[in-house]
Amino acid sequence: MQIPVTVMDPLNRFVTGLEKENFRVFEDKKEQVVTAFSSEDAPLSVGVVFDCSGSMGAKLEKSRQAVAQFFKTANPEDEFFLVQFNDRAELVQPFTTSLEQIQNRLTFTQSKGRTALLDAIYLALHQMKKGRNPRKALLVISDGGDNNSRYTEGEIKNLVREADVQIYAIGIFEPVSARGRTAEELNGPGLLSEIAEQTGGRQFPVENLNELPDIAAKIGIELRNQYLLGYSPANQQRDGKYRRVQVKLVQPRGLPPLRAFWRMGYYAPLQ
Numbered sequence: 001m002q003i004p005v006t007v008m009d010p011l012n013r014f015v016t017g018l019e020k021e022n023f024r025v026f027e028d029k030k031e032q033v034v035t036a037f038s039s040e041d042a043p044l045s046v047g048v049v050f051d052c053s054g055s056m057g058a059k060l061e062k063s064r065q066a067v068a069q070f071f072k073t074a075n076p077e078d079e080f081f082l083v084q085f086n087d088r089a090e091l092v093q094p095f096t097t098s099l100e101q102i103q104n105r106l107t108f109t110q111s112k113g114r115t116a117l118l119d120a121i122y123l124a125l126h127q128m129k130k131g132r133n134p135r136k137a138l139l140v141i142s143d144g145g146d147n148n149s150r151y152t153e154g155e156i157k158n159l160v161r162e163a164d165v166q167i168y169a170i171g172i173f174e175p176v177s178a179r180g181r182t183a184e185e186l187n188g189p190g191l192l193s194e195i196a197e198q199t200g201g202r203q204f205p206v207e208n209l210n211e212l213p214d215i216a217a218k219i220g221i222e223l224r225n226q227y228l229l230g231y232s233p234a235n236q237q238r239d240g241k242y243r244r245v246q247v248k249l250v251q252p253r254g255l256p257p258l259r260a261f262w263r264m265g266y267y268a269p270l271q
Helices: 054-071 099-107 117-128 153-162 183-198 209-224
Strands: 002-008 023-027 030-032 034-038 044-051 079-085 089-096 135-142 166-172 203-206 227-231 242-249 259-262 265-267
Touching: 002 242, 023 034, 023 227, 044 054, 044 117, 054 099, 054 135, 054 166, 054 209, 079 099, 079 117, 089 099, 089 117, 117 135, 117 153, 135 183, 135 209, 153 183, 153 265, 166 183, 166 209, 183 203, 203 209, 242 259
Parallel strands: 044 079, 044 135, 135 166, 166 203
Antiparallel strands: 002 227, 002 259, 023 030, 023 242, 034 227, 079 089, 242 265
16 A cells, blocks of 8 residues: 655645654554655646636636646656546646647646536546556646536535545635635535545645746645555455555654645455
């Protein structure tokens, strides 16, 4: 079992240079033996899930810039695909190592229609099965909740738990004071947060569009500064049950209190 872990200090800076001894892993509250440990930048398979619904109009340009900034952190062996969504989700560019192909596709994006966010995440997780790198992540850029999907929240949450994919979301939300927020938009931040945190990723809310590119770059850097902890689960039963994972940091001397983010669990295999 591989668990990617991000470690932050109180000022939200990445903490690098920790050793295997700084981590303890528990599965269903029982401590596990960490057998593999690495902190190098391993190649990624990444899906970009891009909202082009009607409400995105004025936000499209900054959202494109955000993808460009995210790509600046890429590694030559990374591969990417692009899913766009409005009324429905569409795989616009299958896996490619050419960032230009994806950026060219985004150039022609137009904003219209409703928001099939859950269907887009479903499609992206399905496409990710073709990814060839062991580390997999989705970058979701969207401005609101879902109002047009066939899949339900429950179905997507289960799928996300099963998939070994870290999900990072940039939620571009109208300020709370803005009257124009629909019920879906009000639910959007909660929905994206819940989905992302399950996987060890996070959701970054944006109210000021100018912050978008910086936040995307930060996500890219976070993916490059993770620790990978590997262990063989002590519980070898193949019962298909959900196993909760907890990572505890052994605080290094002389450093301020650190926080860890990790994937919260996985389903055991059935056969």
